[in-house]
Amino acid sequence: MEMAEAFLSNGIETTLLHRSELPMSRLERDTRQAAKDALVCHGVTFVPMSIVRELRADSTGKICEVVANTGSCKTDLVVIAIGVKPNTGLARGVGIRESSHGGILTDQRQVTGIDTIFAAGDCCAVKNLVNNKWMYIPLATTASKQGWVAGENAAGGSAVFKGVIRALAVKVFDLEIAQVGLSSKEAEDTGFSVVTESITGNSKIGFMPGNARVHVTLVADKKSERVLGANVYGENGAVLRANTLGVAIQQKLTIDELAQLDLIYSPPFAPLWDPILIAANQTNKRLRSTLR
Ligand SMILES: Cc1cc2nc3c(=O)[nH]c(=O)nc-3n(C[C@H](O)[C@H](O)[C@H](O)COP(=O)(O)OP(=O)(O)OC[C@H]3O[C@@H](n4cnc5c(N)ncnc54)[C@H](O)[C@@H]3O)c2cc1C
Structure with missing residues (x-):
């Protein structure tokens, strides 16, 4: 959505294909409606319930068309914003445990299941302090605190990171x-x-x-x-x-x-x-x- 604003501000006609009826699925319905209204009233074409099937290229290999279940759209540029998944293959390879929601599991000292290996940031799961469940919340606010704690403890300290509310x-x-x-x-x-x-x-x-x-x-x-x-x-x-x-x-x-x-x-x-x-x-x- 922030890219849509950046494009529009530079005079670039922008279409946002979204797989739900409204953007930002984790927010409450009225907030999501307000986000959509802000996009539309500033000139973004919002296409709800849209599943992208194909990106088509011209003879030079440049993307020229997006094909979705809701129709197709000629384009010069595509931004794909579909979320992130942690790439934890390296940790998994040595038997380090992960959360079912994705991300390496650590204790409050950011120590993984192997006590000489610390983990911090977007590769990690984090404890949600509201419901006490492990979640995957890849944010800089979390990463920076986990990194601080992991670094201090790797140097012999005893710092603790309890979790986030998001x-x-x-x-x-x-x-x-x-x-x-x-x-x-x-x-x-x-x-x-x-x-x-x-x-x-x-x-x-x-x-x-x-x-x-x-x-x-x-x-x-x-x-x-x-x-x-x-x-x-x-x-x-x-x-x-x-x-x-x-x-x-x-x-x-x-x-x-x-x-x-x-x-x-x-x-x-x-x-x-x-x-x-x-x-x-x-x-x-x-x-x-x-x-x-
Ligand atoms: C567009 C965008 C906007 C964002 N805005 C916000 C925001 O407003 N607020 C917020 O809280 N969060 C925001 N985030 C999330 C935030 O950027 C991340 O949560 C944070 O950067 C994670 O820090 P990190 O150190 O775990 O990972 P990264 O910042 O991704 O750093 C990981 C580093 O490891 C390097 N690396 C990867 N593999 C290897 C390897 N095998 N060997 C050596 N190095 C390797 C990478 O090149 C990279 O430099 C945003 C993210 C994006 C993409």
Whole structure:
């Protein structure tokens, strides 16, 4: 999606073929719809439910056409963005264990099953601290901490890396999108019974220059009332609000504790009722109504 923005900004007509109805399958539906709307309203042709069957080349060997189940498309350039898989053949060759989701398994010191071999980064699985499951989350935020710990321990130290909640962001033209923690589907798939609520608030006091709408979706566990995940989208700094929610998730705050956070109110920076607090209060209400 970021490449689509780069192409469009350089006057290049861009078509995005996607195998789902909406982009970014791990996000909540309204966030995915917002991402698609941002693409389309800036001029990207979005083709949903599209499975690419063939890339055709001209007589010089240059790609000239993409053939999909939804039709074909003449092109000068193709960017393939279909995710990544760790290449762990080297480790597997010496009997090092891997997660069923992909990636080398290590302990908290980044030691593999062989105690003289350390692993870190995109070749590794990582423990998700929200549901305590191994996942494959290839991000620089994870790789850099694992690398630090592996390096320190290889030099005789005793550093520990416990895991991640998964915190990521993407920019689609003017729209900032962030996800922290589990999606509602991931939470349900790992045994949580969830309640999900979405709100839209202001990033600053309404009359301040630069005020923008911020959309927050919270996912909470009905039983423990813990915050499990969140999506945030909007313009002008929406993404950085997700870091507060990430801390709440990592520290296992309940939705009520999130609603009680003493967040800044100051007209140029934030409204009295920050979108995070509004989202927490609305999720709390929904939680109470489902428990009745
Ligand atoms: C387009 C793009 C955007 C991204 N944006 C973000 C972002 O915004 N935020 C974020 O957190 N993450 C982002 N990531 C993910 C992030 O880049 C990776 O998670 C991170 O770089 C992983 O670090 P690493 O050291 O494990 O692997 P790498 O950075 O891939 O480094 C591995 C190195 O090992 C070398 N190598 C491979 N095989 C061998 C071999 N046999 N012998 C010697 N050397 C070898 C490779 O050449 C490479 O230099 C992005 C990734 C991509 C592709």
